[in-house]
Amino acid sequence: MWGWWRFGKWTVLIMFLHIIAILIFTKGFLLTRTELPHSSHCSDLSQSPCHSSPSSSSCWTKPAVDRLIIIVLDALRFDFVAPSSFFEEKQPWMDKLKVLQRMASENPSSAKIFKAIADPPTTSLQRLKGLTTGALPTFIDVGNSFGAPAIVEDNFINQLIQNGKRVVMMGDDTWTQLFPNHFNKSYPYPSFNVKDLNTVDNGCIEHLLPSLYQQDWDVLIAHFLGVDHAGHIHGVDSTPMIEKLEQYNAVLEKVIKELQNQSGPGKLHENSLLLVMGDHGQTLNGDHGGGSPEEVETSIFAMSFKDLPSLPSEFDSSSCELDFAVTVSSLLGVPFPFGSIGRVNPELYALAVCTWNLDDDKTWNNQDQTKLEEWLQNYANVLCINSWQVKRYIDVYSASSVIGFSSEDLFRISDLYSKADENWSYTKNLSSYKNGSSNTSLPVLKRQIVAYSNFLSYVAELARSKWTEFNLKMMGTGIGIMLLSLYCHTLAIKNLNKSYGVSLLSSRDSGISFGLMLTFFMSLLLTVPLFYSSLRSVKEGKAANFLLATTGIMTLRYSFMKNKMLIEVS
Ligand SMILES: [Zn+2]
Known part of the structure; x- marks a missing residue:
């Protein structure tokens, strides 16, 4: 009886240490963002301090474009699009998309090449999710670990449908998996066969040009896959x-x-607005999935077909893919996806509305200045809506998620937001006095834009560090506790040897148990580097699932063997 109690204590201690170790390790190891089921609605804007759109037919923002054509070229490296003069050495694959370069140089006010940065993992599925939701990826998407990977979070496509826009899709069938019931028309082609360079592309080509003459869509998506497969x-x-x-x-x-x-x-x-863009880049070997510059750097070419005044613009514009969902939502005048943490890209927004360079210190003539002021007012209001929407998401997320942000982080977020908001009441009043001198209102508007931008970039950076980066301290602590529990296990075995004179290590069962223990220890040491290498080709969290599953099975088998051993002893 006494023996049972004594070894029961050891068992409880070891099990307890195991659980704590696994909990701490996984908290640092897993990407813990959870998906919220909420979505944004037109009427929500009345809760914000921002101007509602002046025209009654529009929703959050005044639509800047009527029709949007999105051509996705899968695995489009930045140097496929940008002129070779931009790089140190000219390579054979550069300057092939000549038409984009020509348009950008001939019509700088209406066409522009942007460098776009994707958040890893740089796989098409995760990228399309990121582009449409404006959120960061989750390795284990609690909502859709099993079954079809349809997107459950609010997203740009969902907003289009909710607001009566018609979407037509052609190309990579990943879109129809993610959005099974969203498209008015779709021409999906199988993306599975990597050796097939043409089926998807030919399908796109077949439907793309005729669709340009049709009136039955507002947004057209064509996703080409050949470059990804060729890579x-x-x-x-x-x-x-x-x-x-x-x-x-x-x-x-x-x-x-x-x-x-x-x-x-x-x-x-x-x-109409044309966007030609990559979902991610690729290495010279054609790999992608990880976070190296070649994999995350891609490009967005934007071209407006409006008659725009010719104004100087600069080439080096960069943008984050995180900003895509909210930027296109603002251009089409639909509510921003609920969980988006991106910022409306000023240059893309300017291109569709009118081209201005915010940092340009050139002296403006009177007409320019009035236009600039009008644009800045418009953009400041868009950022007001953008910041309010992000703040709302952070508040709802923190209230409903078990693993949210720390109270210091939340305090800093609130502080930045209320500072920008305080400014806003002043800026808003200023813009309502139309006769206010531009000399005073321009700096105020610029300050307002900076305040909102600071808030938005702080939230995006914080979210990246919380949701996509591994907490090495926690992982290390977890492994440390696991080692401690293994040490306790060895002690328990030694104790048994001493007290009962049973030679456990020579017995068949406990030999297996000891072997298992060793294997477990080794596997734990091995999984960490393995995990990092698996990041390079991770497929929707399979690495994380695998680790969880193997750890679980090993622990179970190990505990089972240990119990058997203890029963035999007593
Ligand atoms: Zn892709």
């Missing part, structure tokens, strides 16, 4: 890759020509 099979520096890029150039040339032809007053694309 995986042949690498970036290969003939098939060059051929693919040249093929895309020809297609884009036709698309741009068609859109230009139909862009006159009263025509179908009078107020």
Whole structure:
């Protein structure tokens, strides 16, 4: 009886240490963002301090474009798009998408090339989720670990549908998996066969040009896959890759020509915006999934077909993919996705509304100044809505999630927001006096934009550090406690040896138990580096699931063996 009690104590202690170790390790190891089921609605804006849109037909923001064409070129490296003069050395795969470079240099006020940074993991599925929700990825998406990966969080496509916009999709079938019931029309093609460089692309080409003449859509999405597959099979520096890029150039040339032809007053694309973009980049071997610069750097080419005044602009514009959902939502005038933490990109917003460079200190003439002021007022109000929406998400998330932000973080967020908000009541009043001198209102508006931008970039950085970076301290502590529990286990065995004179280590069962213990210890040591390497090719959290599962099974087997051993002894 006494023996049972004594060894029961050991068992409880070891089990307790095990549980604590696994909890601490996984808290540092897993990406813990949880998905919220809420979505944004037009009427929500009345709770914000911002101006509602002056026109009664619009919702959160005044729509800047009527139709949007999104062409996704999978695994589009930044150097596929940017001119080779931008890089130290010219490579064979550069300057192939000539039409984009020509448009950007010939019409700087209406066409622009942006560098876009994707958040890892840089796999298409996770990227499309990030682009449409404006949120950071989760490795284990609690809502959809099993079954179809349809997006459960509020997203840009969902907002389009909710607000009566019609979306047509063609190309990579990942879109129809993520959005099974959203498209008015869809032409999905299987993305599974990596060796197939043409099926998806040919399908896109077949439907893209005829669709440009049709009136039955507001947003068109065409997702080409050939460059991604060419990279995986042949690498970036290969003939098939060059051929693919040249093929895309020809297609884009036709698309741009068609859109230009139909862009006159009263025509179908009078107020359309074209975006040609990558979902992520790729390494020279065609790999992607990780966080290296080659994998996260991609590009967005934006072109407006409105007649815009010609103003100088700079090439080096960069943007985050996190900002995409909220930027296109603001341009189309639909509510921003509930969980988005991105910022409306000033330059993309300017391009569709009117091109201005915020940091440009050139002296403006009177007409320019009035236009600039009008644009700044408009943008400040968009950022007001943007900041209010992000603050609302953070508040709701912190209230409903078990693992939220720390109280210091929340305090800092509130502080930055209330500072920007305090300014806003002043800026708002100022903008309502139309006769206010521009000399005073310009600096005020700029300050307001900076205040909101500070708030938004603080939240995005904080969220990145909380939700996508591994907490090495916690992981280390977890492993430390696990080692301690193994030490206790050895002590328990030694104690048994001493008290009962049973030679456990020579007995068959406990030999297995000891072996298991050793294996467990070794596997734990091995999993950490393995995990980091698996990050490079992680597929929707399978690495995390695998680790959890193996740890669980090992612990179970180990405890089972240990129990058996104790029963035999007593
Ligand atoms: Zn992709």
